[in-house]
Amino acid sequence: MGGPRRAVAIVLCLLLSAALAGAQFLPRGKADVRAGERIYKSACAACHGQAGSGASPELTAFPRPRTFPDFTQCSQTTSEPDIFWKAMVAHGGRYRGFSQIMPAFSEALTPEQISDVVGYLRTFCRNPHWPRGELNLPRALATEKAFPENEVVISSAVNARGAPGVEAHIIHEQRFGVKNQIEIDVPLNFEDQDHTWRGGVGDTTLGLKRVMFSSLRSGSILSLQGSVIAPTGNRSRGFGSGTTTFETFAAFDQLFRNNSFVQFQLGADLPRHTDIAPQSLFINTAVGQTFGADHGMGRLWSPMLEFLARRDLVDAARTDWDILPQMQVTISRRQHIRGDLGVRIPASNTAGRPVQLMLYLLWDWGDGRLNEGWR
Ligand code: HEC
Structure with a gap:
């Protein structure tokens, strides 16, 4: 417990001191x-x-x-x-x-x-309430961001130790109106269970996100999301919880003048039948910085470090801590295809929680088709 907390404090101090340096993504001064x-x-x-x-x-x-x-x-x-x-x-x-x-x-x-x-x-866009793209920070592997997106993400987590297993997610996010976004997340599981590989769909999420506040001047954005997680997964195979869960979270993202950023996500999972699945709270944090080739105009590299905490709301529960170092990079010339690769390392309650290799490929389809923007 003390380790991850101390690491968060150190990283925050570094970011705050670096935040006093030069500008790139956030506007500096006023245009004439x-x-x-x-x-x-x-x-x-x-x-x-x-x-x-x-x-x-x-x-x-x-x-x-x-x-x-x-x-x-x-x-x-x-x-x-x-x-x-x-x-x-x-x-x-x-x-x-x-x-x-x-x-x-x-x-x-x-x-x-x-x-x-x-x-x-x-000045051609007359409605000031649309959140600005500068606040669309690099997507982390676990922490959900505040910005509403038009994107498709295919992510997967592969057990690096322990029982062989792969969990993939197909995530579709779509904006509507000025501040809203819907999200559908379908997980697919493959696991070696007693020397037989079994696969199946997991519990499917349908979520609605809304931006509550965003400011380009201060570099901050706050959103709320409510989701229903339907028990579409096979519980007896361990691919589903067996009950409908209501999930709610707040996401707050802060971009600093030197292109470093912090993303916080604080939420709760509230299953309908608490006898088969416990209620839990989670706090996810991602800190990172974006480095751009060619004065920020070319390829973007964003190293990030996530701190993930989850605690079941039952007597004598202990908090699961994970740390997740990773690197996100823009792949296409248009930067509408991005990839992220990291390692999720359990830091507490490690029994039965294997180290996982995590990655995703992201397609920002608002910016172009898959085959466009490469040359
Ligand atoms: C010869 C015609 C022409 C001139 C002159 C021109 N543009 Fe463009 N501009 C285009 C075309 C065509 C596109 C669309 C490119 C595409 O989508 O493939 C474009 C795209 C853009 C975009 C990208 C918008 C987006 O969101 O994708 C910006 C910004 C832009 N122009 C700004 C300017 C500015 C500022 C000037 C003057 C300094 C200018 N353009 C002069 C033809 C022109």
Whole structure:
């Protein structure tokens, strides 16, 4: 118990002291929107239109890519961090695996002018309540994040010691409205049980998340989620709990100026039949930092360390502690395909809880199809 707590304290101190260093993802200073407007009208409006929704196709000859932006649609624009847009304006569409019709302006515009014109692009979305993509922190292997996402994740945990077994999850997350997201999580289990491999579906989760608060200025976002975990798994094979469970959690994520971050998730699992499955509380924490090639515009590497605690609400229960070091990396040029690899190490109550190799592949389908954005 003391070990993990001390480690959390040390990591938090390091992050807070590093937080005083330079900026990348969070905006530093204010863009000059008036200057940005002048640049936009002379260099961008011919293709993107005076109103930001695209120039009239009759007046422009270029073929429209499927992903051609309408800057007035908050649903399309707010999930894109400024740095992704700056990368495209500076280096052209090809740089992020988009159409080469979007030209590069790094010769014509200074970095300040690019900031100004991106600041002007932001004025086309008139609803300030959409959470901004800068707050979409790297997904950790266990800790759920606060940002609502359009993504498909295939994750798996493989027992590195103890009984051979694999648990995979197919997770679909989809946003709706300004602040909401639904999530469906179907687990698949494969286990060597007395020298016979058995497989089966586990308990399926249907969840609803809602952002309660988000602020780009302070770098923070808070969400609540409620889920129903249906007993679709075979209990006698150990793949399911045998009862419907209501799960609820709060997720709070904080991004600092130097691209380090902390993600907290605090929740409870409340089964309907507590005689066969106990109620439990959990607190998950992920701390990490994102490093980007090319001043944060290129491939992103995010080392993270998770501290996971779970305690059953029964007499004489002890807390299960796990630590989970990992590395997330963007794989496609567009950064809409990401991978994460880590090792989950039980730190208390280790009997029957094997060390696990964990990994996922993530597809942010709002940003493009699987085969798009590689070159
Ligand atoms: C020759 C036409 C043309 C000009 C001029 C042009 N763009 Fe583009 N821009 C495009 C096209 C086409 C795309 C869509 C690329 C794709 O989706 O594959 C695009 C995409 C973008 C995107 C990405 C939006 C997203 O969310 O995917 C940004 C940001 C952008 N342009 C900003 C600008 C700015 C700022 C200027 C002026 C400094 C500018 N563009 C000038 C054609 C142009």
